Amino acid sequence: MALKITHECINxxxxxxxxPNHAIYQGVEIYEIDPQLCTECVGHFDRPQCRAVCPVDCIPLDPDHVETHEQLMAKYQRLTSGLKK
Incomplete structure (x- = not known):
């Protein structure tokens, strides 16, 4: 799954x-995550770095973007190879 940032975000x-995928950006009110770029850090790190540093624990899995580990790895490979989907 991709991750998402909830309204508990304190910016x-x-x-x-x-x-590592530049999936996080400043939205209108809070930071947001682009699910097309989020790999939950698969391929880069053992765990999502945004979740590791978030002081308010406001970055859950996004149930609207369910992906398997294999799909996340394929997305990582696509993103790091410079290919567009």
Missing amino acids: CDVCEPVC
Whole structure:
């Protein structure tokens, strides 16, 4: 699954710079995650870096974007190879 940021976000700015896929961006009110770019850090790290640094634990799995580990790895490979889907 991709991750999402909930309205508990306090805009502390710690998640955006640690995202290896540049999936996190400042939205209108809070930071948001682009599900097309989020791999839950699969291929980069053992765990999602945004969740590791979030002080308010506001980054759950996004049930609207369910993906298996294999799908996340394929997305990682596509993103790092420079290919578009």
